[in-house]
Amino acid sequence: MKDSVISANNLSVAYANQLVLNKVNFSVAQGQIFALLGGNGAGKSTTLKTFLGTLKPQSGSANILGKPVHQHINTSRKQIAYLPESVMLYGHLTAIENIQYFLSLADIKQSVQQIEDALTQVSLQPQAWHNKLSQYSKGMRQKTAIALALLRQAPILFLDEPTSGLDPAAIDEFNQLMSQLAQAGSTIFMVTHDVYGACQVANKIGLLHQGELISLFNAEHNQSIDTETVHKAFVRGIRA
Amino acid sequence: MLISLKDLKREANFLLRQKRIFVLLLITLILTSFALYTGIIEANKQQQSITRLLQADAQEQEIVFNSKNDYGSIAYYNFHLTYLPPSQLAFAAMGNRDTHPWKHRIRMLALEGQIYESDIGHPELAATGHFDFAFVLSVLLPLILILLLHDLFANERAAGRYDLLTVTASSPLKIWVTRALVLTLSLFLTFILPFVVAAVFNQVAISQIILVGLICLAQIIVWAAICFGLAKTNAPAPRLASILLSIWLITAFVIPVVGDAVIEQQITSPNGGDILMVQREAVNDAWDLPPQTTFDAFTQTHPEWKNHTSMNKMFEWKWYYAFQQVGDQQAAELTKAYTEAAKLKYQAANWLSVLSPSIAVQRAMTRIANTDAIASANYQQQVRDFHAELRSFYYPLIFNQVEFDQQQLALLPQFSANSHK
Missing domain, CATH: 3.40.50.300 (P-loop containing nucleotide triphosphate hydrolases)
Structure with a gap:
């Protein structure tokens, strides 16, 4: 193989x-x-x-x-990057803050612009980027998690x-x-x-x-x- | 695994933005500040009470000195304030100052009754005690820590983030240790910062501030280790909270209450009332006994007055003070038993500290603040020493029937408090 x-x-x-x-x-x-x-x-x-x-x-x-x-x-x-079944990222953080937090845990540095590009790539509407995730639907949370997976460049x-x-x-x-x-x-x-x-x-x-x-x-x-x-x-x- | 400042800053920024954590820490800060504030008020009240009583004593003494013209009457009517002033740190740990008397107005009568007349059966392990800093530190701190740490892992598992965090983080263990560290450090600061402010305001010695800081740190480390160890298991948050709260309840309340009951049952001790009764009955009975019977008992301990016991009148002060002395002598065995039992109870309570961090913290705090049973025993000894000085001053004047001279009163012993500062 x-x-x-x-x-x-x-x-x-x-x-x-x-x-x-x-x-x-x-x-x-x-x-x-x-x-x-x-x-x-x-x-x-x-x-x-x-x-x-x-x-x-x-x-x-x-x-x-x-x-x-x-x-x-x-x-x-x-x-590897992992996308769990129920993507419950942190509700008290925005999509960008969630991604920044997880990337920081992985010791990966990405600019806000790169994060926004990834969110655009997963079709998350820009007006939602700075909303707290507690206000997101499951689909929006999943898009955020996919953007995180993309940014990990795994x-x-x-x-x-x-x-x-x-x-x-x-x-x-x-x-x-x-x-x-x-x-x-x-x-x-x-x-x-x-x-x-x-x-x-x-x-x-x-x-x-x-x-x-x-x-x-x-x-x-x-x-x-x-x-x-x-x-x-x-x-x-x-x-x- | 090396935790950097960057890791701490990231987790602090992350955790302290969570409303639940922020509110818990805020409540802790408010409770700690309130406990310190009430402690300072109480310590000031006690200090003011001492100042007021000293002034009243001085005025009363002046009246007695001006209105009486014999040593026996002056010794009878003149009160002396003895007191254990609150230490600089007493505001943080009032300890046994409500159950163990810290002030006595004594006269040159039989002493033991004067010491024990307000005895109410001192509990060795006060179950809850005052709402002071020591209580907050020993009882509430573990509770807040449990609320902060019990779901450290379980919450992430329940939200489905545990695997994501584990897979994403460069060092998964570092996340949990950093989070626990940030939470415990934040809690430590909410406890210690208000304390340091209050301690500086009260001019507490730096060594004592450091000691209290170390006690606080030790308490946090013990409970954080318990919480972290249990939180690591796969149990859900409600079960973990139940287990931890049970441990808290047992160590903070059940062990002190049951321990106190066991100590009281196992170590028998006369109570203060018994001592008071024996001494008073001895004094009362003496009125009906031939004076020589009293003098015989008195001169056994004070042979120097053997040749000064003859009486010319039905009532003489030397007879009166001799039977007061004999009253103390008859209560001496009980007093000794009481003191010995108090020591044994104190030692037994020390052993119980091993089972309960809350007891250990409270005892350490009250020891440093000089508000525990040892401080009380030391104060009682001071009172006895002072009373013995009074007798040494008056006996030669009374038994030698020295002619009254106001100038002599300038030599009257004065009580001097030897408080820990």
Whole structure:
């Protein structure tokens, strides 16, 4: 797997001796958008947390740029930006202040102009930039978090249920933005249970069921992955 | 992990803009200032009371000196104010000054009754005490710290930011340590700054200001470590708050109250009333006893007056003061038992400090401020010493039946307070 930016090699994770991920294997190349699909309790979040370095594998490894995350946490984290499911940035700060705060934590210096450019890129209206985040909708908060991810200039993005709770227009905007980032060379890993959304944006989909990766789908010739095929596999997996 | 000034400034700017934190710190500042203000008022009131009583005593003494012309009458009618003045630091820790008397107007009668007539059973571990700086420091500081630190991690987890912060920060541990540091430092400042202002205003010695600062710091470090250690677990904020508040309640209230009850039960002590009764009964009974019985008991401790006990009249002052002395002698065993028990109680309370940071802080504060049981015991000893000086002055004049001379009264002992300054 020479070009793989993200890979799982026989990845197994257990909570209190109970196996929640069982020998999962996949790889994601640079510029790919990989969506990990699965129902509740399938092991999506566990996979994500293992790549973020907040969980350790029982066996196997979760790798970023070929290095096991649990052995190279600091170098791995420098390569990634993370967008949590419920993006609750700090309500008492404005969008710009939130971004400045998080960038400062990461020891990254960006000018206000660069921050404003990123907010423009994620289509957050300028009149909202100086409002406190407690006044933002979920979509606006998510745009702010995406702008933060962009400004971190990390080549890899991990997204947790990124379209959950967004209206259709916001989902469309989000998908477009993800495609643009992938085209620009970013590698994107998302976990979701939204089959339709995943097929819209991802060019590689993994189907996780009860801790095991039961199917992998690849988009071919710049075509979207067929929603119906994935949906059938998803339902079949759940009923199996 | 090295925390820079930049890190501290960033977190201070971030945390102090949160309304909840700002309000908590503001309330702390107001409560601390109020506690200091009431402490200063109370200390001033006590000092003014001493000044007023000293003036009244001087006027009364002048009347007695001018109206009486024998030593026995003067010794009987003349009151002497003894007092333990509030130390410079008493405003910060009033301690036992409400339960242990700090002023007695004494005469040359039997002393023990005069000392214990206002005894109300001194609690070794005052459960809450005054709303003074020591109370705020020992009881309220942990509570505010719990409110500030219990959800340090849990709040971020509940808001879904914990992983984002962990993944984003160059050193995740540094965020939490810096935040805890900023919160505890801010709290420290809200406590210590008003105190320093009040202490400078009251001319407290710098060494004492530093000591109080160290006590405050130690209290914050202990509770911050407890809060930080528990907050790191994955428990939700309400559960953490419940656990921490339980620890606070147990250490700040339950241990002092139960400890006091256990100490009172385990260490038996006569109460002041018992001493008073024994001494008064001895004095009252003496009126009905042959004078020689009293003189026999008196001369056992004062053999130098053995040849001066003959009486020419039904009533003579030397007999009267001899049976006052015998009254004290009969109460001596009880007084000794009381003093010994007080020492044991004090030591037992010291051991309890190990279980309760609140007790430890209060005891340390009242020791520095000279307002604790030791200060009270030292004051009682001063009163006894002064009373013994009065007897040493009057006995030769009365037993030798020296002719009255106003000039002699210039040599009358004067009480001198030996307060910690």
